[in-house]
Amino acid sequence: MATTHEIKVQRREDEGKGASRRLRHAGTVPAIVYGGELKPVSIQLNHNEVWLASQNDWFYASILDLSLGGDVQRVLLRDMQRHPFKQQIMHMDFQRVNENETLRVAVPLRFLNEDKSPAGKAAEVVVTHELNEVEISCLPKDLPEFIEIDLGALEVGVVLHLSDLKLPSGVEIPELKLGKEHDVAVVIAKYGQEEAEEAGEAAAAAEVPAAKVAKKEEPKK
Numbered sequence: 001m002a003t004t005h006e007i008k009v010q011r012r013e014d015e016g017k018g019a020s021r022r023l024r025h026a027g028t029v030p031a032i033v034y035g036g037e038l039k040p041v042s043i044q045l046n047h048n049e050v051w052l053a054s055q056n057d058w059f060y061a062s063i064l065d066l067s068l069g070g071d072v073q074r075v076l077l078r079d080m081q082r083h084p085f086k087q088q089i090m091h092m093d094f095q096r097v098n099e100n101e102t103l104r105v106a107v108p109l110r111f112l113n114e115d116k117s118p119a120g121k122a123a124e125v126v127v128t129h130e131l132n133e134v135e136i137s138c139l140p141k142d143l144p145e146f147i148e149i150d151l152g153a154l155e156v157g158v159v160l161h162l163s164d165l166k167l168p169s170g171v172e173i174p175e176l177k178l179g180k181e182h183d184v185a186v187v188i189a190k191y192g193q194e195e196a197e198e199a200g201e202a203a204a205a206a207e208v209p210a211a212k213v214a215k216k217e218e219p220k221k
Contacts, residue, residue, distance in 0.1 A: 005058060006065040006072070007050065012042040020091070029089050033066065033075060036096035043068065051089060054080070058145040061107040063097055074140070076105065097140050104174065106135045107144060109186070113152035119189035125156050126192045130185045134162065134173060142170030151187065160187040 012023070012030060020030040027047050034040040043066070053059045065072045075094035083090055097103070109132055114120045119127055134147065147165060154160075161183045162173055175182045 005053070005062055006067050007045065007053065009043040009045050009066050009068050011068060012044045024088070024090065029092060031092035031094060033073060033094045033096060035075075036098060038096065045092070047089060050092070051087070054089065057108045061105055061143070062145050063140055063143060064094070066094060074099075076103065099140050102137050102139060103143060104135060104137045105143065106133045108133045108146045110146045110148045111187070112148055112150045114154065117151050117154035117189075119154040119156045119158065120151070122156055124192050125189060127151070127154065127187065127189045129187055134165070134186075135175065136167070136171050137174050138171045142168065144168050144171065147171075149187065154187065154189050156189050156191065158187075158189050159185050161185055 009031070010028075012019075023030050023044055024047075028044040029047050029050055031043050031045055032040055033043055060077055064075050064077065066075055074097045076097055077092065078095045079091075079093035081090040081092075082088065109129070111129060114127055117127075119125050136144075136147075147167065149160070149165060162176055163183045165173070165186065167173070175184075
């Protein structure tokens with residue numbers, strides 16, 4: 001069952017850049033709610049409250065209950081604009097959720113027990129996380145806040161792919177339907193020396209074409 005989180009909002013009457021600027025100075029965040037059979041609605045949120053919420057993974061991958069004076073609309077966060085250098089949220093977009101329509105959402109990955117695994121305990125072994133999130137599809141009721149990956153049995157030399165993930169009931173990874181080439185690596189465990197050698201080989205391969213081009217462009221004497 002998907003976990004929901006309630007966030008209180010207020011209707012926003014004024015539109016335009018000037019109005020949004022005034023809202024930000026007043027400690028609120030301008031936002032919009034769209035989707036479904038209802039018209040888009042302009043709203044505003046308390047900045048400090050939404051900033052604290054934004055520090056959690058669930059804020060980006062959970063059903064949110066936007067409460068407007070008792071009227072609750074279930075939504076997903078679809079876009080959030082941040083200030084380039086201040087700790088300030090500039091604008092947010094929320095999409096209404098239909099309980100009977102499949103969602104496509106990027107959810108975070110949580111890696112467990114890596115330090116207890118054979119690869120994690122082995123000296124000079126590097127365990128890399130190739131992905132930190134994955135896009136899934138499911139009904140709103142089945143939406144997980146995150147997907148756990150238990151690395152307790154991870155061995156040196158093992159590569160875990162998308163198809164190796166244990167997904168909750170009702171959850172799929174659309175990428176896997178596009179072919180084997182889309183079954184990308186999620187976790188790789190190998191010796192650090194191997195990684196350094198591969199990086200060196202890649203760098204050397206990249207330098208060869210440049211050297212050939214330079215040689216061809218060299219004027220004849």
